[in-house]
Amino acid sequence: MGAVRRIFQDKTNDVLSKLRVEFVGRRGYMGVSEVDGHLIMSADYLSKGNRIDIYLDIVHELVHVRQFMEGKELFDHNFEYVERPTEVEAYRVAVEEARRLGLSEKRICQYLKTEWMTDEEFRRLAKSVNVEFMPATKREREIA
Numbered sequence: 001m002g003a004v005r006r007i008f009q010d011k012t013n014d015v016l017s018k019l020r021v022e023f024v025g026r027r028g029y030m031g032v033s034e035v036d037g038h039l040i041m042s043a044d045y046l047s048k049g050n051r052i053d054i055y056l057d058i059v060h061e062l063v064h065v066r067q068f069m070e071g072k073e074l075f076d077h078n079f080e081y082v083e084r085p086t087e088v089e090a091y092r093v094a095v096e097e098a099r100r101l102g103l104s105e106k107r108i109c110q111y112l113k114t115e116w117m118t119d120e121e122f123r124r125l126a127k128s129v130n131v132e133f134m135p136a137t138k139r140e141r142e143i144a
């Protein structure tokens, strides 16, 4: 809960009590609606995904919930995904939380490297969030 309080500060209880969470059957992980900022989670990922990945994804998405409330553009296609300021901030907060949990840099790289990123994009993201780039990292995030 500490990480969540750091995201919303004194608005935490208010935001969490009003936040709508939609569970969808389709594959994928989770995201924030660009229409009203509610949280969308894959029920499949929640039941089969790695618990640490799920937790860090929730932290990441809650940063987007706050950004949406602040009126920020979450899907600004003027930026590539790994360089979009809203993504970099969300990844930074998730990495901070991962370190607090004691995850190794290698494990953090495994968390960060998703299938929609090329190695080159991943290298840039790792740099933006100050994680040591480990090119041999194998993605282990697929849901079964």
Ligand SMILES: [Zn+2]
Pocket: 060, 064, 086, 087, 090
């Ligand atoms: Zn994101």
